[in-house]
Amino acid sequence: CDNTAPFSNQSIGVWIRFIGTGGSTLPLSSPGMNLCGSTGTGWYAGSMPSSTGQITNGTACFTWYTSVCRASVSISVANCNSFYIYFLPPAPICMARYCTI
Structure with a gap:
């Protein structure tokens, strides 16, 4: 399960900015x-x-x-001018992760 920091079992969610070669945004359709x-x-x-x-x-x-x-889970997305940040709770099922593009 993806339940280590920042997604601990006690976490309700955390604001995250994705950077790097893996991409900086979540896809808007199923990849x-x-x-x-x-x-x-x-x-x-x-x-x-x-x-x-x-x-x-x-x-x-x-x-x-x-x-x-x-x-599915409810999330929030904030526009920070040149990038986005996401409020993400832990994935709702084991063997699931957020994916970036």
Whole structure:
């Protein structure tokens, strides 16, 4: 399970900025499964905030076998001008991770 820091079992969520070669945003549609070192691939089924300082709330879905949204959690996304940050709770099922593009 992806339940180590920052996603401990007691965590309700944490604000995260993705950086690096793995990508800086969650995909806006299912990228398929068996990606990002997991069976269940997490992606954002919502709309991105369009203006700086805006926060939108939506759903992170986890693709699992033939279901593009087998499990889901509520998340938030903030527009920080040149990048986005995400408020992410722990993945709802073992072998699931958030995936970036």
